[in-house]
Amino acid sequence: MAFYRPAPWQKPLSVALLIAALALPTLLTAIGQEFYVGFATRVLIFALAATSLNLVLGFGGMVSLGHAAFLGAGAYVAAICQQAGINEALLAFPAAMGVAGLFALLVGAISLRTRGVYFIMITLAFAQMAYYLFVSARAWGGDDGLPLTGKMAFAGIGLGGDTPLYYLALGCLALVMLLFGRLADARFGRTLQAIRENETRMEALGYAVFRYRLAAFALGGALAGLAGALLANLTGLASPNLLQWTQSGTLLVMVIIGGVGYLYGGVVGALILLVLEEFLVGLTPHWHIALGVLLLGVVLFAPKGVAALFGKRHG
Amino acid sequence: MVEGLLEVRGLCRRFGAIEALKDIDFSVDTGEVHALIGPNGAGKTTFIHHVSGALQPDAGSVRFAGQDVTTFGMHRRVAAGMARSYQITNIFLGLDALDNVALAVQGRPDAGSSFRFWRPVRSETALFDEARSYLEQLGLGSKATTLAGNLSHGEQRALELAMALATRPRLLLLDEPMAGTGPEESARMVELIEHLARHVTILLVEHDMDAVFRLADRISVLVNGQLICTGTPEAVRNDAAVRRAYLGDHL
Ligand SMILES: Nc1ncnc2c1ncn2[C@@H]1O[C@H](COP(=O)(O)OP(=O)(O)O)[C@@H](O)[C@H]1O
Ligand SMILES: [Mg+2]
Numbered sequence A: 001m002a003f004y005r006p007a008p009w010q011k012p013l014s015v016a017l018l019i020a021a022l023a024l025p026t027l028l029t030a031i032g033q034e035f036y037v038g039f040a041t042r043v044l045i046f047a048l049a050a051t052s053l054n055l056v057l058g059f060g061g062m063v064s065l066g067h068a069a070f071l072g073a074g075a076y077v078a079a080i081c082q083q084a085g086i087n088e089a090l091l092a093f094p095a096a097m098g099v100a101g102l103f104a105l106l107v108g109a110i111s112l113r114t115r116g117v118y119f120i121m122i123t124l125a126f127a128q129m130a131y132y133l134f135v136s137a138r139a140w141g142g143d144d145g146l147p148l149t150g151k152m153a154f155a156g157i158g159l160g161g162d163t164p165l166y167y168l169a170l171g172c173l174a175l176v177m178l179l180f181g182r183l184a185d186a187r188f189g190r191t192l193q194a195i196r197e198n199e200t201r202m203e204a205l206g207y208a209v210f211r212y213r214l215a216a217f218a219l220g221g222a223l224a225g226l227a228g229a230l231l232a233n234l235t236g237l238a239s240p241n242l243l244q245w246t247q248s249g250t251l252l253v254m255v256i257i258g259g260v261g262y263l264y265g266g267v268v269g270a271l272i273l274l275v276l277e278e279f280l281v282g283l284t285p286h287w288h289i290a291l292g293v294l295l296l297g298v299v300l301f302a303p304k305g306v307a308a309l310f311g312k313r314h315g
Numbered sequence B: 001m002v003e004g005l006l007e008v009r010g011l012c013r014r015f016g017a018i019e020a021l022k023d024i025d026f027s028v029d030t031g032e033v034h035a036l037i038g039p040n041g042a043g044k045t046t047f048i049h050h051v052s053g054a055l056q057p058d059a060g061s062v063r064f065a066g067q068d069v070t071t072f073g074m075h076r077r078v079a080a081g082m083a084r085s086y087q088i089t090n091i092f093l094g095l096d097a098l099d100n101v102a103l104a105v106q107g108r109p110d111a112g113s114s115f116r117f118w119r120p121v122r123s124e125t126a127l128f129d130e131a132r133s134y135l136e137q138l139g140l141g142s143k144a145t146t147l148a149g150n151l152s153h154g155e156q157r158a159l160e161l162a163m164a165l166a167t168r169p170r171l172l173l174l175d176e177p178m179a180g181t182g183p184e185e186s187a188r189m190v191e192l193i194e195h196l197a198r199h200v201t202i203l204l205v206e207h208d209m210d211a212v213f214r215l216a217d218r219i220s221v222l223v224n225g226q227l228i229c230t231g232t233p234e235a236v237r238n239d240a241a242v243r244r245a246y247l248g249d250h251l
Helices: A010-030 A035-059 A068-083 A089-111 A116-135 A163-185 A187-197 A199-204 A209-235 A245-258 A265-283 A287-301 B044-052 B074-080 B097-106 B125-137 B153-166 B183-196 B209-215 B233-237 B240-250
Strands: B006-015 B018-028 B033-037 B059-064 B082-085 B171-175 B201-205 B218-223 B226-231
Touching: A010 A035, A010 A163, A035 A163, A035 A187, A035 A209, A035 A245, A035 A265, A068 A089, A068 A116, A068 A209, A068 A245, A089 A116, A089 A209, A116 A245, A163 A187, A163 A209, A187 A199, A187 A209, A187 B097, A199 A209, A199 B074, A245 A265, A245 A287, A265 A287, B006 B044, B018 B044, B018 B226, B033 B044, B033 B209, B044 B082, B044 B171, B044 B201, B074 B082, B082 B153, B097 B125, B097 B153, B125 B153, B153 B171, B153 B183, B183 B201, B183 B209, B201 B209, B209 B233, B218 B233, B218 B240, B226 B233, B226 B240
Parallel strands: B033 B201, B033 B218, B082 B171, B171 B201
Antiparallel strands: B006 B018, B006 B059, B218 B226
16 A cells, blocks of 8 residues: 555645535525534544544554444443533543543554454454443443433533534544644654554564554544544434444445545545435435445445545555 | 674574574674575574564574563664664565655654654654665665665665664674675675675675675574584685585585
């Protein structure tokens, strides 16, 4: 895989996308389709979650099949915070990131000692353990999950209605994309991608490979936790299903469709998958099959993901 | 006796039924070029792996610069001052030559932490200026922006060496640096190693006997995982066991 380097058109395009996203709720309201603001928020949140996996998978070369555990953990932390009387996102969201990040640090510290299929299985095993933990936790709703009493507040301003949460999700995604783009082109990203390409060579250059992998894994977990906290606010529920391996699979599919190792791979993949799903569900009860066929098409015609069609990455 | 820069004692390693290294005692003195020769499959690369820390021995010890490094992983040995080049070219094909060397500079403890998340690495001029100086030292100055994958084989071998040098080693482990290069490139490589040898101690594994006899201060001969002889080029050339086992009519 090639190394990431920012393309010259990337900055203007990002700014244009941001402006379009800022205008979207107003636009939807103008044409009487406010209903889609919630859907757009969902896309933003999953874009964030898939991007966090892309950091781990695409840039770090770590095929984790347990990434949803960190998404779910973030959602539960938000719900538990609210239950404990902390309704402020400025407190609950960092807590969600911290808990998910620490959890990822623990999972990574153990699973990153293995490689290949063992790594995949261990990350999966940890996620399933976390899933059963939440399913059996009566205080947190067991398999019904833990509902929120309403949307939280951000800096004292309530997130009720669809639009405030949309803007909060957009702000989070924009900040994360900015950070992601910077770190990918900084020493850390360079190191991480070189380890993905040739771990042994990096050891032979004096790099303590494990540390960089672990840092990326934990950072990916923390960002997934942020997405989870947002998602709990959107759906009003922290559900154990969020930690299921199928959810991890969905995130993987998003990254693969969008483009593994491409900065915008997670965003593009989340957008495509969720839009297709929304569209196909309305069209046919067999939407799963239709979706499968479309995915097959992506794999056949854009094997590097859709983001790869837009820009050639240079060395 | 003064302890050598590298001291290997009683090193043993099996791969299943194969005894790849049998009770090896071996040392490299500061400042020398010590060549390790032997037929294909003798265990030379395996030995280098054990010195560099890529593999762990079944028994025996490795001391480096007065320190027992037997349990050290590869990256800690590099930090202690060991660098290696690979028999099979091992560079980052998707990066240009300069980026490859800059990555090697960046890995050095004195070049600062790699946990930097904000500043574009290419704006770190200190890193790249130093990297450029290694490229120039190896005659690759004009190839800085060429993708490593597009370099000629000989240039890739030189780049490999530039990366090893960029770690500022005290001991350079070279595993067949001339492998697969043409006669002209080989001659250049010999000159280069001769030049490097003035600044750094070298353990050289090489098949090209002309190169070995020209470069080496001492030669050790490995046959079937056993070290059968160590001495000056003259002594090794005249050793009966070596002639029987290996050199034959090369000499
Ligand atoms: N990882 C390994 N597993 C099993 N056998 C190995 C391994 N590495 C090397 N060997 C065996 O050890 C012996 C020495 O190999 P090597 O060190 O590559 O020799 P040389 O570099 O002198 O040509 C060979 O018989 C080889 O097949
Ligand atoms: Mg060899």
